[in-house]
Amino acid sequence: MAGFTDNSFYEPTEWFWDFDGTGTSTEVNPLHTFPADGTYTVCLTVSNQYDSDTFCREVTVGVTGTKEEENTFSFTLYPNPGNGNVHLKYALPTGKVATWKLFDALGREWRSENLSSGFTRHTVLLDGLPAGLYFYRLTIENELVKSGKMIVQAP
Numbered sequence: 001m002a003g004f005t006d007n008s009f010y011e012p013t014e015w016f017w018d019f020d021g022t023g024t025s026t027e028v029n030p031l032h033t034f035p036a037d038g039t040y041t042v043c044l045t046v047s048n049q050y051d052s053d054t055f056c057r058e059v060t061v062g063v064t065g066t067k068e069e070e071n072t073f074s075f076t077l078y079p080n081p082g083n084g085n086v087h088l089k090y091a092l093p094t095g096k097v098a099t100w101k102l103f104d105a106l107g108r109e110w111r112s113e114n115l116s117s118g119f120t121r122h123t124v125l126l127d128g129l130p131a132g133l134y135f136y137r138l139t140i141e142n143e144l145v146k147s148g149k150m151i152v153q154a155p
Contacts, residue, residue, distance in 0.1 A: 001033045002061065004042065005135060005147060007107040008053075012046035037062025073145060075138060081151035085125050092117040098140045100124075102150065105133055126152055 006015060006028050017025040019032050020040035034040060043056040076089040092098055094117055102111040102124070110129055115122055115138075131154040138146040 001031050002059065003029065003031050004044075005029045006044060006046065007103055007135060008044075008046045008055075009107045010048060010050075011106065012048050014047040014052075016045045016047075018043045018045075034061045073140070075146050077136065077148065077150060081153045083126060083131075083153040083155045085123050086150065088113070088115065088122040088124060089120060090115060090122075091120060092140065096140050098138055098145070100136060100138050103135045103137070105135070110134065 004017060006012070015026055015028055017027070017030055017032070019025075019034070019042055022034055022040065023032055025032065039058055039060045041056055041058050043054055045052055045054040047053075073093060074089075074091045078087055078089070080086065088100060090098070092115065096117050098115040100111075100113045100115060100122075101109055103109055111124055113122060113124055129152045131152050134150045134152060136146075136148055136150055137144060
């Protein structure tokens with residue numbers, strides 16, 4: 001089962017996900033189970049009273065090998081919900097740099113932090129962020145490795 005997250009701009013009011021002929025959904029952030037391993041083109045069409053737009057991306061589903069990576073990746077964000085600041089605890093593969101970005105529900109970026117493999121913890125200040133639900137993405141060399149939700153509470 002795979003989870004999908006909408007980070008659209010311009011306040012969409014309708015969502016239509018097409019999972020490459022293996023199903024559809026009108027949920028904002030759906031879960032979908034693909035019938036077999038392989039590469040699928042997933043498309044999201046969002047609409048509001050003014051217009052609609054479609055975005056497609058290929059996703060690969062399934063096991064690609066049996067050997068575990070020598071440099072494993074781990075990531076934890078705490079506290080969640082948080083106020084004041086949150087901590088990112090991580091272990092990156094040697095020599096890699098990751099980027100952690102925080103977005104609001106409209107897809108606007110509020111924070112961007114670079115994480116280096118020589119460290120294991122990073123503190124993100126939440127000053128100036130309105131209380132509410134946010135989404136984060138963690139990428140290593142432009143590959144998405146982790147995404148999630150974070151709640152910012154009023155101080």
